[in-house]
Amino acid sequence: MKKIIFSPSTYIQGRQEIKNLEKYVKQLGKNSAYIVIDEFIYNNYKDQIINSFIENNTKYNLAIFNGECCIEEIEKHRQNLQDYNIIIGIGGGKALDFAKAISYYEDYPVIIVPTVASTDAPCSRLSAIYTQKGEFLQYITLKNSPDIVLVDVDIIMKAPVRFLIAGIGDAISTYYETNACYKSNSKTITGGNVTKHILMLSKLCRDIILQDGYNAILSLKDGIYSQALDDVIEANIYLSGVGFENGGLSVAHALHNGLTILKDSYKSLHGEKVAFATIVQLILEGRPLDEIKELILFYKKIGLPTNLEELGINNISDEEIRKVAKVSCDLKYTIRNHFLTITEEDIFLAIKSLNKLIF
Structure with missing residues (x-):
């Protein structure tokens, strides 16, 4: 190895x-x-x-x-x-x-x-x-x-707060996708396997975001520097950057790519689509409902999308969702890195079930 x-x-x-x-x-x-x-x-x-x-x-x-x-x-x-x-x-x-x-x-x-x-x-x-x-x-x-x-x-700090929030959405996927690649022993962009160091780094990225993300956003909205804001910027840029490249990508970014076939998805930023797709990945993995609930409530608190409508994708048909699922499962994307064998039907049902979740 x-x-x-x-x-x-x-x-x-x-x-x-x-x-x-x-x-x-x-x-x-x-x-x-x-x-x-x-x-x-x-x-x-x-x-x-x-x-x-x-x-x-x-x-x-x-x-x-x-x-x-x-x-x-x-x-x-x-x-x-x-x-x-x-x-x-x-x-x-x-x-x-x-x-x-x-x-x-x-x-x-x-x-x-x-x-x-x-x-x-x-x-x-x-x-x-x-x-x-x-x-x-x-x-x-x-x-x-x-x-x-x-x-x-x-x-x-001069950039619109939406960009920081989208960065949080992109960064929070790092741990879940790295964890999937670690379990499947997948190769990363580096050509090597995931190290335990990177697995822990990606977990730190998630933990910082869940702990300090809301306060960081409040600081930015008020134009006030804070340690929380500084830490979240580090998580968004460095921890997530080194994490994804050395930890690998999986369902969340594959589904992001699938969502881009919908014109309505252009209204949302990269990190906003990845945030939504991360919850779908958690559903596919059968993670405890309390863990999924924690993430959804965090999203609601800071303004990340928790369903297709909040991504700006309205009145979508089942046929369109299936097309998204089909593109997401293309093996040229990162769906192949997951430790589970995930089908188009799995993604279709996970998206449908997420859209029905209410907390």
Whole structure:
């Protein structure tokens, strides 16, 4: 049995860390940075980002990300890299994947600066590539994990609270999917098996969220920093990121992929769909009703969806649910990693039963 763990070389989380960006470039032995940045972050944080570069006479270039992580855009930016020796990605998921993809093709080190805590993607060594129209094309498996993941808590706090809640929905699946992969002895994205260390890390991720998630959301709504908020940001980005990549994905993310065939599902964020799908996974596993109830009541308290209607999927027919179940069971997705053999009918019945649960 082979066990492999992927993780960023360095993870840094703190307040106003964006001001130290140039220092971290120098720590990696580089002296000129090509910075890919979301337009919103450019408009609001440009001065904080470039001041340290200007003060230390370090060469930099700010390139605004156009919104799509596609091959054509990657190639365009690669033509501008001759005078730079490190890539920095600042923004949401696609901007970060874009920076990681450029670093992959150019074999450059990369610093990742997430500006929302809505997914666990910043720490991963994957980039999702789309067409120019925004249709998913492929995943690129990078040669290495990011050299540095830099999380500025103050920037995260400026994002809408819905993003933090969606991040909680994505992160809470980590333990349940890792547990399923551990029981089935499945291979993870790393090519190895789940370690006990990762199983415990993913459990810690869930425990932090259940304990501090509500208080973290209250803090964010009030614009007040708190230890609970800091811990939940760490859980959403780092614990879940390292957890999913080394622990594996299972039913929750397979069902998420199935739900994306419904146009109404576009109203919901990735983590919101994963949150719903996690409860379905618990039902499929026959977990105690008290455990399922605990999760549903937590969702209701913080604003995560507990049924299809709350996902924005209304008046869905049984035929449509069966189509979702069929796509979810496609073995190219992660349903294969579960320790149970789960059929389309199993998923159909679990979704139907969840929609009838009332607590």
